[in-house]
Amino acid sequence: MHDIRTANSADLGAVVALVARLQQEPAHQIGFHGETEAEVAEELAELSPDWVGGAVIATDRGGRVRGVLSVEVEGKRAYLYGPFVDVPANHPAAGQVWQTTADAMLTHAMKLPRLAGVEVLELFGHRKNRLLSEFATRHGAAVRMTTRRxxxxxxxxxxxxxxxxxxxxxxxxxxxxxxxxxxxxxxxxxxxxxxxxxxxxxxxxxxxxxxxxxxxxxxxxxxxxxxxxxxxxxxxxxxxxxxxxxxxxxxxxxxxxxxxxxxxxxxxxxxxxxxxxxxxxxxxxxxxxxxxxxxxxxxxxxxxxxxxxx
The missing domain is CATH 3.40.630.30 (Gcn5-related N-acetyltransferase (GNAT))
Structure with missing residues (x-):
């Protein structure tokens, strides 16, 4: 089980590297993010002047970043940049680890001051990201539309x-x-x-x-x-x-x-x-x-x- 906490500025480099790597795989790809470290760093910098105030981190026992969920809030709407969870493809319980970690990060994020008063959650990912699809279903997020890039x-x-x-x-x-x-x-x-x-x-x-x-x-x-x-x-x-x-x-x-x-x-x-x-x-x-x-x-x-x- 990963430890869940609010992000701090020292996490940024590890987060950018993790997101950029996972973005290369359709099974993990999130539509709000680009596909290179430069793009991800730029996007996180634009989320708000205080990225850490809307980001949640999952770390392993060694303190390494294994998951992240960043949130952008506009009015009463929140956009989830994630969840991203780094699990080995050959892990016998990869899906369970991903979902458990993603759920814990969202629960933590919903308690952040920035999300007070939010009425709508938006998630956006690759059609092949079945992990995100299952996550959305469990949290009552229905398909709003499909798009083609x-x-x-x-x-x-x-x-x-x-x-x-x-x-x-x-x-x-x-x-x-x-x-x-x-x-x-x-x-x-x-x-x-x-x-x-x-x-x-x-x-x-x-x-x-x-x-x-x-x-x-x-x-x-x-x-x-x-x-x-x-x-x-x-x-x-x-x-x-x-x-x-x-x-x-x-x-x-x-x-x-x-x-x-x-x-x-x-x-x-x-x-x-x-x-x-x-x-x-x-x-x-x-x-x-x-x-x-x-x-x-x-x-x-x-x-x-x-x-x-x-």
Whole structure:
């Protein structure tokens, strides 16, 4: 049985190494995390100014880090970056050890001051992460949606960046004009009504780069994303209903990637597409993106009564 405690700053290096190693295996992969030590370190640094205030550690008898669960809280919603539990694949009780340790870390995390008042838990992992699926079921987290991760790498990405964005004067970085910003926020909320980041917060975000395409009657569409340690991430692409199937989305993504590349060259670009969104899949495929992984989002409504498995 592992010892469970709140993290401290001295744990960070061991946590980054553990998470990056487990992220290489679909059976352990968590969707909120990247796949390299640089990406994981960047993500943990962005969770909050005080990562340790929302992280729980599992250690073995020698004090080595064997598990971690980091939590990001936005309003009444908490996102679980994990659980990660390092158990040998040939361990006779690997599944039981993983589940017992994960349950204990979540129980400890739910008592942290940061989680007071949280009403919803979000979990996100690879479809092949059966351990996470069983964990979610035991804690009353139902499947909310499935998504597919598309990636553009190596030569195809370099080729797209070399060609540059389409020469269209209507495409520009999001201006300070409050009317355009309000139009982007409204279109975002119309296209993504259940998004974790609402439109008003998106247009005010310091992290996101946002590009817009304007038409004679106003906003035709927008795209937003950001640069991570090893990739460009296309977060959202919203196109007005009357402007779809006309290449607006592809034009926006190409301009967005060109803007993100100003922060330096990355090896890949990525986008998450909700399963069943065939139009978006076609758009990214035409740009050269290929399917990389299938992910599952689980959600637990704590107002209905938190189902503890321990």
């Amino acid at each position: 598309f990636m553009l790498t190596a030569a195809p990405l370099r080729s797209l960046l070399v060609r540059g964005p389409a020469q269209d004067d209507r495409v520009a970085l999001l201006p300070q004009d409050p009317h355009i910003r309000e139009a982007v926020a409204r279109l975002h909320d119309r296209c993504f009504p259940d998004a974790a980041t609402p439109g008003r917060r998106l247009v005010a975000s310091d992290r996101h780069t946002v590009v817009v395409l304007m038409g004679e009657r106003g906003l035709l569409g927008f795209a937003a994303g950001y640069t991570q340690a090893d990739e460009y991430y296309v977060d959202v692409v919203g196109v007005d209903e009357d402007a779809r199937s006309c290449g607006v989305g592809r034009t926006l993504v190409r301009r967005l990637l060109a803007e993100l590349a100003r922060d330096g060259i990355r090896d890949r670009a990525a986008a998450m597409i909700r399963d069943g969104n065939d139009a978006s899949e076609r758009m990214f495929t035409k740009l050269g993106f290929e399917l990389h992984a299938e992910m599952v989002n689980y959600q637990a409504d704590l107002t209905a009564g938190y189902r503890s498995a321990v």
